[in-house]
Amino acid sequence: MSDAIVIDDVHKSFGSTKALQGLSLRVGEGSVHGFLGPNGAGKSTTIRILLGLIRADRGRVSLLGGDPWTDAGSLHQRLAYVPGDVNLWPQLTGGEVIDLLGRLRGGLNPERRAELIERFELDPTKRGRAYSKGNRQKVALVAALAARADLFIFDEPTAGLDPLMEETFRRCVEERQRDGATVLLSSHILSEVEALCDHVSIIRDGVIVEHGSMDELRTMSRTTVTATLQAVPDDLASWPGVHSVRHHGPQVTFDVDDTEMTSTMTALAAAGLLSLRAQPPSLEELFLQEYTRTPGSTP
């Protein structure tokens, strides 16, 4: 599998602000890649470099095999983009914006356009200034999803949408993926990332602090174990890999590092295990760990 996006040690500063400090990111062809990070971590800067709107100070960037800065015109024939903050022209209707962006891409399929407008329940006759935030977002989504693109870049695309429309968006992305498209999805909505993405990269302070497949990420964290024991060992809290022990009579709840799972289970069995419930870490916990971790420390 080749890579649709390759970013290698990219730096970008705005004045004295260092937005990106050696960011590297790979997005495989055909994958749906989640791009997460706290506000101001550099997500939008990365996306704007990928779109050729701004130029990296140093480092290598390749998009669909080309240079996004010099080959923007031809590369964008295969790309569709939805910004996080959609600004529409006050005097143009939503339908006009969709047609304009479609024509700039060399024409769009009228049936596909009609179908998407219906699915997103968009009124295309309203003027840009009269749309709510969610509806402006829908205009940009219809325009992008109607495009026949190999790569979709979404920057927090569902921030203003209601849950029903979020669902519609998910289904549309799944359809695009089935057609073989690659998706880079920047989002704060973890359930969305969990449902759609097969790979995730987490950015903090301009560098990627964690990346991998969803499964890999899950195994990198702790599992929450709730056990009922004949006798709770006194030294449980000091077992290697065991954290935050909570007692409820014969029942005990604690978190355990995945690397120490085998040894912990063996020791638990020796203590007379009556019942056991193990919960994989929710993504929520995983991301919160990454968001709040101080740089340089290990999870």
Added chain:
Amino acid sequence: MKRPLAGYGILLGQAIRLDRLRLPVWVITIALLPAITYRSYEGLFSTPASRASIAGTLSANPALLLLYGTGRSLTTSGGFTAWRTGVFSCLFVAIIAILTVVRHTRAEEEAGRADLLGSTGVGRFALAAAGVTLALMVCVAAGALTTAGLVAGGAPLRGAACFGLLVAVTGVFFAGVAALASQIANFARGAVSAALGILALSYLVRAWGDATGTAWLSWLSPLGWIEKAAPFTTNSTAVALLPLALGAVLLATSAMFLNRRDVGSGLLEPRPGPGTAPRSLAGSFGLAWRLSATSSMLWLVGLAAFGAVFGAAVPSLTKLFATNSALRAFLVHGAGSLTDLFVGEVLSILALMAAIVGVQIMLKARSEEVAGRVEILLATPLTRARWFVSQLVLALIAASLAIATGGLALGIGASTTGATVSLAHVLAATAAQLPAIWVLVTVTAALVGTIPRWSVVALPIVAATFVIMLFGSALGLPGILLGLSVFAHVPKDPAQVIHVLPLLVLIGISVVLAFTSLVGIRHRDIA
């Protein structure tokens, strides 16, 4: 029912805080203009002979007469100041009154903040009342400071007070116009356009009234009232009652509308637009045209009206000046007749307006970029160079069409009313203005393309060109400074021989600037 003005004090305080920098700058500028004019007149022309001479020169300049209106007691510092700055002080105070009212009423509603306020127990009239109050405070401050500035400059109190009063009440009248427009229009843009449109119409009506000596016409124009009050001459302060009464009626009417409508709605409900784009909205040029079409068309109509009005006024003015042989001897030099000279002055003003048309369209490239609407365009196969060139080409075409329209209207207006000027000569002189206009447009393009932060100086550059062109020789500026105005290098009137070389140089400069802007836009980050 809650009290209709509940929360008024807090909202007014907030509005004052928001505008604490913006408004003082305007007010001080408005107040300084007459004071400085008064001082410099006192200083520059201390002898009666020099006063008579400058009064003759300036009041005899036909374009200036139309710009400023009919002068009175021009040999006194006060009369001169009232003539020279009166209409413009009123124009500026009207503009700031309009912008302030709309900014704090309709614009707040459009942004959805009125809903938020309404939910907190703020009364129905509080927001609008706070906005109008702020505007009225600005008018009073502008009037009072104008008077104070003039008195500080040595002007007699009575005349200064009359001048300041008329400035203030003209502002009050336009605050009323803006308040009503804010109730009728659904969006701030529409309200501002409507109120500014009435202001522009007032200016044209006054110019026409003064040019043709039709007194009742200048009475119709709110910008003509300061002339009627004649500060430093008759000091007819009673004239101020007219704008005050009309302003009160307008404010009362707007309050009535406000009482009847829903928050967020206007009398003019926006109709749904087309669900699909017309064929013309296909590329970056189609988009650029669509975004600037309405304002460009309005400018074209404005230039045509301006050209036609002033063109039609040529014969009567020429007659007026022809009776004064001393003046005639002073004005007519070289090949040009009085008519040619006058047509040339009007043409210069038209050229300047045309340059503003082009510069504004070019600046749109920057404002669209800052508004974040360019990003979504450049994410399509549209390249940044192509996007930028579309905007530049449209700016050049619109500016060229604007001067052509204005020049044609001027030529036709003049020739059909029997002025002794050939239409062909007027059109040739019009065409000769083009290279100068192109330079101003491409300077703006170069700023936007290479140092976008500096694009705010584009309009001041045009304004400086305007000042040098109109007042340069009268102010005795050195020739090198005069030469900085691009219009110094194109023929000033239809009788002048058109020299090709300076025009070619200007065209060359435009090409270099356009090229520079393109290199710039291809190498800089897009905001």
